[in-house]
Amino acid sequence: MVDFSRRDFIKGLAFLAVGAALNPPIEVKAAQEEVPKLPWPYVELDPEYVRKLGHLGYYAFECAGGAFWAIMVALKEKVGYPYTLLPLPSVDEVKKAVEEGEEILVMMKYGGGGAFSWASLCGALNGAGLAINMVTHNYKKVGQRLFRWYETFPFPSDISNELASKHQFLVKKYKSDKVLPKSVSHSVLCHVSVSRWCVASGYASGSKERSERCGRLTGDVAAMTVELLNADLKGKLDEAFKFALTPTTAECRTCHYKGKNYEEGQFSRGFMVCESCHKDMRPHASSIVTLGSKGEGKGDNSLVLSGAGATAAIGVVAGLWSYAKKRG
Ligand code: HEC
Ligand code: HEC
Structure with missing residues (x-):
């Protein structure tokens, strides 16, 4: 809560101080009001x-x-x-x-x-x-x-x-x-x-x-x-806002997330749209033998993919699936 009477009192003091010494050093000014810990109060804004x-x-x-x-x-x-x-x-x-x-x-x-x-x-x-x-x-x-x-x-x-x-x-x-x-x-x-x-x-x-x-x-x-x-x-x-990753990111994150198992793919992290950069997945497909759950990420704000690159990324995920099925 804000203590207005205390503030007004301090402002009064500040005024007096300015009157006394026309140019008070910054340290003196800073010491006049206490800096509260975060988080600071939030009120509904328009x-x-x-x-x-x-x-x-x-x-x-x-x-x-x-x-x-x-x-x-x-x-x-x-x-x-x-x-x-x-x-x-x-x-x-x-x-x-x-x-x-x-x-x-x-x-x-x-x-x-x-x-x-x-x-x-x-x-x-x-x-x-x-x-x-x-x-x-x-x-x-x-x-x-x-x-x-x-x-x-x-x-x-x-x-x-x-x-x-x-x-x-x-x-x-x-x-x-x-x-x-x-x-x-x-x-x-x-x-x-x-x-x-x-x-x-x-x-x-x-x-x-x-x-x-x-x-x-x-x-x-x-x-x-x-x-x-x-x-x-x-x-x-x-x-x-209902949080949902793109289906592809959710898919990639079944193996690639911030974790301790390096061999299973935990040498990267993050939630970005993977397919916006990684499009050609063929080199690594050969080393994948299993795919995790197909679950999370199919919310109403899922990415609507368009363009050749996006199609390629989707194709890769589908490819990984059929590869995993053949191997499994
Ligand atoms: C089933 C687990 C699994 C899934 C799903 C998976 N990866 Fe991988 N990924 C791996 C593993 C394990 C490696 C390491 C392979 C190696 O180095 O031999 C790897 C390697 C990679 C590499 C290194 C370069 C390469 O191609 O060899 C990239 C980039 C990559 N993954 C991105 C992705 C992206 C993007 C997705 C989603 C479209 C994805 N991965 C889905 C397990 C997975
Ligand atoms: C903004 C572009 C971008 C996005 C988005 C992105 N990556 Fe990457 N990622 C890169 C780059 C660039 C590298 C480094 C590639 C290299 O050194 O060959 C990299 C490296 C990786 C590697 C290690 C590759 C290796 O050579 O072993 C993996 C695994 C990987 N990314 C997975 C993912 C996953 C999973 C996502 C989504 C959650 C993702 N990336 C999102 C650009 C991106």
Whole structure:
């Protein structure tokens, strides 16, 4: 719980201190308010408001800084302390900075363009991930749902496309106000997400349209994060998003998961869409003699596969099966 009387008292002290010494050293200021342990209090947020903040945040801080700032500043507006302890510019300050082209350094900015422009983890996911980390012990459950949702979602959303075309986001000047084409990445990687969108839309990676697409995506990711956090607050995470891997990933993970048996395939880990990268499985098929359960992973958000590569991956799994049957 927030102790307002204590806070006001401390603020009063801070005021006196500033009066006494016009430029108090940072250590003195920091000692004035206690930094509580994580998780910090989360209250229900409006996903539509946070979507708009995410889009504005992208214009100011790119994807990772934008998604993180959107969620945290919405919490700061509603909860106040302890979010007041973070270096979070206000919505008005950010609007002004965007209009004047002023650079503000915020947390998570390094995550832009898939971390230092390396195009690894999508920055919107990275920034949202830190926000999730700060507000709930269930961070892993929430984050895994967010990642899986991202792999399956056609970005940018209809809502974001509409907000932009009707000029209802919080920016004054748009990189583009077109209704942009959509694509599903089947991957959490910036590289795959951006490249697939560029190929699907015909826009170059350095185009204003691609940048705008990532701005809308940042809004969409921030909004979904808040939907999941709202659901987590009510203990209804599964109702917000039913977690299910692609059938192929579930299949591969019967042998390849974080485990101790090296010989059975436990020399890798993770939940990504395996078939988005591993397509030719012939070399290793010969060493496989058994296949595990065909169970988990056939949920309503299972991947809809398309294209020659995906067909090849499916073919490989089917091939492994018939091979295992012959051997067994
Ligand atoms: C029945 C267990 C099993 C399943 C299912 C399985 N693998 Fe493997 N996989 C292995 C084992 C065991 C090896 C090691 C083979 C070796 O080195 O001789 C291996 C090797 C590999 C390799 C190393 C390179 C190669 O081809 O030799 C890759 C990559 C791989 N698996 C990916 C996958 C993917 C992707 C899937 C799902 C489409 C999958 N595996 C399904 C057991 C399995
Ligand atoms: C983003 C692309 C990507 C995704 C997605 C991916 N992998 Fe890989 N994986 C790689 C790369 C690259 C290597 C290293 C290959 C090499 O060194 O030859 C690798 C290596 C492996 C290896 C060891 C290969 C070896 O040479 O022994 C296994 C097993 C494997 N992956 C399984 C999986 C499984 C199972 C999944 C899904 C849960 C998966 N991978 C998802 C790219 C990916």
